Amino acid sequence: MPKPFKFDVLKHEFVPRHEIMSEEEVEELQEEYDISKEQLPRILNTDPGALSVRARPGDVLRITRKSDTAGQATAYRLCVEASDA
Amino acid sequence: MRNVASTPKKIGDIQFGLLGPQEIRSMSATKIITADTYDDDGFPIEMGLMDPRLGVIEPGLRCKTCGNTVGDCPGHFGHIDLAMPVIHVGYNWMIRNILRSTCRNCGRMLATDSEIEDYHATMEEWRTQNRDVWELIKKTIKKETRGKSGHECVHCGEIQKKVEFDKPSTYREEGHKLTPVDIREWLERVRPEEAELLGLNPDVAKPEWMVLTVMPVPPVTMRPSITLESGERSEDDLTHKLVDVLRINQRLQENRDAGAPQLIVEDLWELLQYHITTCIDNESSGIPPARHRSGRPLKTLSQRLKGKEGRFRQNLSGKRVNFSARTVISPDPNISINDVGVPEASALELTVPLNVTPYNIDVAREFVKNGPKEHPGANYVVRPDGRRLKVTELNAENLALRLEPGYTIERHLVDGDIVLFNRQPSLHRMSIMAHEVRVMPAKTFRINLSVCPPYNADFDGDEMNLHVLQSEEARAEAKILMRVQEHILSPRFGGPIVGGIHDEVSGGFVLTHKHKHYAKKEALDILSRARFQSELPEPDKVEDGTEYFTGKQIFSLLLPSDLNLKYRSEICPHKDCDPWDPETGEGCEFDGYVVVEDGELVAGTIDEKSIGAFQGEFINRIIRRHGASFTREFIDRMTRLVLGAIMHDGFSTAIDDEDIPAQAQQQIDDNVQEARDNVEDLIRQFEEGELEQMPGRGLEETLELKIMQELGEARDQAGKIAGEHLGMENPSVIMARSGARGSMLNLSQMAGVVGQQAVRGERITRGYEDRTLSHFERGDLGADAKGFVESSYKDGLSPTEFFFHSMGGREGLVDTAVRTARSGYMQRRLINALEDLRVEYDGTVRNTVGTVIQFMYGEDGIDPTKSHRGKPVNVTQIVSDVVGETAEDEPVEQVDEDAYDSQDAELMRSLQDEMDIQNPDDFEGAE
Numbered sequence A: 001m002p003k004p005f006k007f008d009v010l011k012h013e014f015v016p017r018h019e020i021m022s023e024e025e026v027e028e029l030q031e032e033y034d035i036s037k038e039q040l041p042r043i044l045n046t047d048p049g050a051l052s053v054r055a056r057p058g059d060v061l062r063i064t065r066k067s068d069t070a071g072q073a074t075a076y077r078l079c080v081e082a083s084d085a
Numbered sequence B: 001m002r003n004v005a006s007t008p009k010k011i012g013d014i015q016f017g018l019l020g021p022q023e024i025r026s027m028s029a030t031k032i033i034t035a036d037t038y039d040d041d042g043f044p045i046e047m048g049l050m051d052p053r054l055g056v057i058e059p060g061l062r063c064k065t066c067g068n069t070v071g072d073c074p075g076h077f078g079h080i081d082l083a084m085p086v087i088h089v090g091y092n093w094m095i096r097n098i099l100r101s102t103c104r105n106c107g108r109m110l111a112t113d114s115e116i117e118d119y120h121a122t123m124e125e126w127r128t129q130n131r132d133v134w135e136l137i138k139k140t141i142k143k144e145t146r147g148k149s150g151h152e153c154v155h156c157g158e159i160q161k162k163v164e165f166d167k168p169s170t171y172r173e174e175g176h177k178l179t180p181v182d183i184r185e186w187l188e189r190v191r192p193e194e195a196e197l198l199g200l201n202p203d204v205a206k207p208e209w210m211v212l213t214v215m216p217v218p219p220v221t222m223r224p225s226i227t228l229e230s231g232e233r234s235e236d237d238l239t240h241k242l243v244d245v246l247r248i249n250q251r252l253q254e255n256r257d258a259g260a261p262q263l264i265v266e267d268l269w270e271l272l273q274y275h276i277t278t279c280i281d282n283e284s285s286g287i288p289p290a291r292h293r294s295g296r297p298l299k300t301l302s303q304r305l306k307g308k309e310g311r312f313r314q315n316l317s318g319k320r321v322n323f324s325a326r327t328v329i330s331p332d333p334n335i336s337i338n339d340v341g342v343p344e345a346s347a348l349e350l351t352v353p354l355n356v357t358p359y360n361i362d363v364a365r366e367f368v369k370n371g372p373k374e375h376p377g378a379n380y381v382v383r384p385d386g387r388r389l390k391v392t393e394l395n396a397e398n399l400a401l402r403l404e405p406g407y408t409i410e411r412h413l414v415d416g417d418i419v420l421f422n423r424q425p426s427l428h429r430m431s432i433m434a435h436e437v438r439v440m441p442a443k444t445f446r447i448n449l450s451v452c453p454p455y456n457a458d459f460d461g462d463e464m465n466l467h468v469l470q471s472e473e474a475r476a477e478a479k480i481l482m483r484v485q486e487h488i489l490s491p492r493f494g495g496p497i498v499g500g501i502h503d504e505v506s507g508g509f510v511l512t513h514k515h516k517h518y519a520k521k522e523a524l525d526i527l528s529r530a531r532f533q534s535e536l537p538e539p540d541k542v543e544d545g546t547e548y549f550t551g552k553q554i555f556s557l558l559l560p561s562d563l564n565l566k567y568r569s570e571i572c573p574h575k576d577c578d579p580w581d582p583e584t585g586e587g588c589e590f591d592g593y594v595v596v597e598d599g600e601l602v603a604g605t606i607d608e609k610s611i612g613a614f615q616g617e618f619i620n621r622i623i624r625r626h627g628a629s630f631t632r633e634f635i636d637r638m639t640r641l642v643l644g645a646i647m648h649d650g651f652s653t654a655i656d657d658e659d660i661p662a663q664a665q666q667q668i669d670d671n672v673q674e675a676r677d678n679v680e681d682l683i684r685q686f687e688e689g690e691l692e693q694m695p696g697r698g699l700e701e702t703l704e705l706k707i708m709q710e711l712g713e714a715r716d717q718a719g720k721i722a723g724e725h726l727g728m729e730n731p732s733v734i735m736a737r738s739g740a741r742g743s744m745l746n747l748s749q750m751a752g753v754v755g756q757q758a759v760r761g762e763r764i765t766r767g768y769e770d771r772t773l774s775h776f777e778r779g780d781l782g783a784d785a786k787g788f789v790e791s792s793y794k795d796g797l798s799p800t801e802f803f804f805h806s807m808g809g810r811e812g813l814v815d816t817a818v819r820t821a822r823s824g825y826m827q828r829r830l831i832n833a834l835e836d837l838r839v840e841y842d843g844t845v846r847n848t849v850g851t852v853i854q855f856m857y858g859e860d861g862i863d864p865t866k867s868h869r870g871k872p873v874n875v876t877q878i879v880s881d882v883v884g885e886t887a888e889d890e891p892v893e894q895v896d897e898d899a900y901d902s903q904d905a906e907l908m909r910s911l912q913d914e915m916d917i918q919n920p921d922d923f924e925g926a927e
């Protein structure tokens, strides 16, 4: 298990909000887009953002960021083991 | 062979290996022993290079090996037994690596047994992990080839010597030459499993096979001889080369067998090595290329495959296309933007298949009857059984009569056919659009000027490609999706990319600027060019019984009655002026405030911002309200109208457009003199230490900045003074201000002062020691010595000015060249990465396996084509429509391509600077 950083990168204004989604939320998400978990974009478990929320491989992260076009945009990413990628 | 090819086979994998002597002999149809090709009667000589067992190239004959005729016989290899072994140039790198990393005595790898074991273990591990084993091999080679001289072999104790390699194929051990025989023996001693660590798969390659003892002779089918018209035979380059090989091989054999002196044998051996090397690669470094009698270098094996014109890029990845044409383009403002003019000569060659039915059989007969040479004719008739009959002038009549439903004819291209039209580089989707054919005399493709911007075409010799669609589905798709009118709006910036250019913009200005009056006759003349058919409005004034219309009235006749617009055009320099009033002459003095009320141009001048490509506010507004067909019609008529106006009024420019009064010239000179004095003063201050340093800048930097500023102001001032004497009645100014062509900067450089020349954003400093040119004192920091050009283009530059100007100009050229190469490659990579992504119906962007790339296209789900210059909606317009009162359009951020360019140049400069500073040694240390 990779170690989290000593400081919280999520506090930096350039780093978007990362949250681990609950199982129900993930199910809802899969239903909405009619996709398997593997069809989600990925994030390494060694990614500073993933480390900060202590995501484990298999978790799905909701990333909410500022968008030039839409104001705010949400993306979902499946956390994967770095060595598998 | 023909039957074999029809069963589809799937390639599982490809294994590359080396051919060993045994294999070369066993696949050989014959041994080649003589350099002669044909006997006196023209028959191929047995065991010569054209031996009939090597395949057939003459029609009618059967192959002596496989029994097939031309086309079915694939050709068969032969072989040459070499008198002495020779190194294969393609493997020099590998031979070198092996010689450097193995023992000169026992052939073992110079690593210890345990190290070798480790290498094997790692390789096995990488294999199971599916990692790229080549990466490991590269590492091993890098480590094992590090200097071995003086070391003792851990396996047999032999002291090692350094192996030097000289191009093209000489190996030396401490000055002592290793012959190919020595090398071959050495390589034979290398263990297969250790060769594997160095990159040779022992299943398919033995190290000693990199030294040739037998040479395969390619089949004649890949080096056919051609018979010239004179009856003379001309042989392929490869055959020529093989003749050389055979000849020298023979002489070497004879000399060696006869016990000739060692020196002679060695020379011949060298020569054999040369011929075999050039036979494989005639561009290998270190040797002169083998040449043809005419002096042309021979195209041997490697040259057939390599590069842009090689087999891969030219023949396998690249394809030639049927039903296509290419020629020079020229302009025709009288055809629609949807059209393309096709020369009759092309229309005779390009055909469209027409299925004959009871309903069109008469039409089809007419086509066939006209034959292949008369224009709307036909070139082929295809019978229902698939047989193609060529239509000739002789059989045309007959074939026409025999036509029945179920036949297909290949008729000539005619007016109204849908074709695809393309100009390279195809950088965006508007680079290929569908056009309607108009068959015309002469030999060029004709296009409307308003489609030049999407193709980025001009008429200085540009050529374009045309593709004729062959199926009903393709035509339907092209017409619905690819027609020019469907691409008036660009997905690049959400505005029109089709629109008026050059004279069309000038014409809009000429017609609509202020209140120009046209007599009824003149008005009708102009309107008839737009093919206007309707009632004229009430005349603006009647004088002496003649009705007069204003240009604005004439232009308004083309506008839809529900058009309402309010914006400041390109020519208006103000931020808060009122519309120009013809009665009082008040308001914007340039008549730059455009007001359209219910399809009536009330005030303002038509310029680039109104009808131009990229900006065209009128086009933008009309297409969103009335759709593509209406807008196409509007663009066609509007451009013809404004061209009618410019032709009616007459419009020309000459060098005297840039004449300014002597007193203005004096003023400019005084101004520049003052700037020079100021510069001198700055230099004096600098030298006497009085110059005050600017924050964050060094003293020299401060001086440079201040001088640049001073001289820049002088140039601007000169431009301003010149500009005051270049009024709106001046054609050059009209072109510059309306956005038709050129800029006020161009004009002030012609009339006033060219200004400071710069390289890398600084005054010119490079050249001789402490000075730019020998015309100046060392250390001269003055304006002239550092690239200030006081002359105007019209007056002409002094020699030193000209030189500095060339330096600045060169930088511009290099920047563009570098930028196009770089951005082209960037675009290629982007396209390859994105080409099969698509937007699904749920708004997500996914790849072919359904993985989500973006959860909402562009994060906001907006189609940029339908956006308002990148924004989802045009709020101003919605408010206007609801309130029923035209609000002034918010000034849009301009698509200023030059700004991007200069940003880009700036970025590149800083990157270069960074790279200049960095010492390559620092990189090594950092690793």
Ligand SMILES: [Mg+2]
Residues within 6 Å of the ligand: B457, B458, B459, B460, B461, B462
């Ligand atoms: Mg051109």
Ligand SMILES: [Zn+2]
Residues within 6 Å of the ligand: B054, B055, B056, B063, B064, B065, B066, B067, B068, B073, B074, B075, B076
């Ligand atoms: Zn054959």
Ligand SMILES: [Zn+2]
Residues within 6 Å of the ligand: B103, B104, B105, B106, B107, B108, B153, B154, B155, B156, B157, B158
């Ligand atoms: Zn040894």
Ligand SMILES: [Zn+2]
Residues within 6 Å of the ligand: B572, B573, B574, B575, B577, B578, B588, B589, B590, B591, B592, B593
């Ligand atoms: Zn104004």
